Amino acid sequence: MKIPIDSLRATLHQLLSVNFSPEQSEKITEYLLWADMSGNKTQGIIKMTGIGPLQNIVPEHEVSVLRDTKLSQLIDAGKNPAPLSAQIATEVAISKAKEHGFAIVGVKNTFSSNGAQAFYVEKIAKENLIGIMCSRSPASAAGFGTIDPIFGTNPIGFGFPTNDAPLVFDAATSAMTFYGLVLAKARGEQIPENMAIDHDGNPTTDPTAAMSGALLSFDRSYKGSGFAMVVEMMAGPLIGGAWVDNVSQTEEWGTVIMAIDPELLVDIDEFKANASDLIAKVKSARTAEGVEAVRLPGENGRKLYEAALASGQVEIDDVIAKELGIRND
């Protein structure tokens, strides 16, 4: 059903306010609304449904700082929801990079995942900084010829300021998301071929078998494993979190966010003009048969977001609406 954005915002805020302060609720709501408005339905308000919904989390403690330097901060999220701690980390990264030219901020001990990296790196890019974000998650993907899962779905995101909207690239390093397995299982569906293996390393299209086996890397090969490993290194060992660990399930999620001021190398106006020119040149390339137009990363999501914003309405799943007590009247 389509419902007014304002009314969905009010509902989310109200549900979150039981366990979170108004400021915290607002931050979490902002992320969830963005995801649903951008058409990223698996990373949005669905997180407030099912077993262990976001609004029921009782954090261990407030977000606290473990290390702080001019260029960096390491944050203990105290099992707060990741979309909250990642936004706090993003703000810290922006503030430090604006002052000093660069910042790196790590977040450990979060509840669940940040959702889409695009949200955070776009915020950084809107501040005239280059954003880079690595997030590790519980081991679910094989790599380097293993049949055991060794890396998480480990997304990496980049955001670049331009003279128009930021250019954002955000990709899981696994062939599909773990949530895709959960959803297929819940629906009694098979997953596509060449996405996963079972516990013994045989190809499988059964989501349950894949969950006790492993996802493949996004290129089904060696380089994809390498990128997954890079994310694991940046968002595991570098924050003193967890890595290659599908056993203990402690501190399973980890995040590193970097912000780089382009002025370290060129004037910001020049960088943005250059970046826009790069985009224009890519857009003007001849396309393959059947490809209507070059589609840049993040483009579809932004169009959906802007259309939702313009209409004042957002499409949400009827089942989710019901579970959240939302009526369309």
Place this chain on the structure above:
Amino acid sequence: MKIPIDSLRATLHQLLSVNFSPEQSEKITEYLLWADMSGNKTQGIIKMTGIGPLQNIVPEHEVSVLRDTKLSQLIDAGKNPAPLSAQIATEVAISKAKEHGFAIVGVKNTFSSNGAQAFYVEKIAKENLIGIMCSRSPASAAGFGTIDPIFGTNPIGFGFPTNDAPLVFDAATSAMTFYGLVLAKARGEQIPENMAIDHDGNPTTDPTAAMSGALLSFDRSYKGSGFAMVVEMMAGPLIGGAWVDNVSQTEEWGTVIMAIDPELLVDIDEFKANASDLIAKVKSARTAEGVEAVRLPGENGRKLYEAALASGQVEIDDVIAKELGIRND
């Protein structure tokens, strides 16, 4: 033929000394020897053969500094050989990151390519810093559904310090290197299927057709194009170099090197122990049938390098030896 490393070093140094200072010749020689000793024959002393060999370059001017801050430096290479300017940039990045925690160094206006990123990011990792390197090259790879080449082969490299040798990941974002096309053409051979398209976008195994067409991205899909674009952004617009440009051929090569001190987030001893533990866990995973052991990025090259070092000898191609005037007696 196998020849003593010392004798090859002396020969290279002598050939380079015509146009370069002893210090410059030493740096270029060090890179080339490393590549051949590591088995990376397409990125080593072969650069001193053929049309336009390295030793014949007459640079426009000495490497000069266009911008310098605590955390950064932008270098005009003055058309010096890229393996020279990239080593200078690597040293600057190490020095600044050791003092301030982070550095980003850009290099524009080089002669040809840096060769393998692994060499430079490993140097950074040996100094207890995380190294990241992006290098753009003339447009040769399609992306995002284009049939025109829009990005270079655009390699990206990462180096991490551990308690043992650094962990290094270095990958072109194209399905194969442009040099692979050159080599196949010279040998009158076809390239493998699913690597390239011709000028009209049809699949081709003819290297000449591929050279006037485009390479595919390493995953033959969307995410690979995204990584290629990230490299293009970092090593083009951010250094005021060139981008998406296979026409003017000016300033066609661009490099950005970053060095990050892990101490910004955790103690270096902790990071290295964590990184080594990550590697050990990956190594202990069950492997697929036919996979003898988990092979980490950079592992084969390092074994070859160490074996060459221990034996004091390096294997080089007879034709190359002859062209360089090397006799095995």
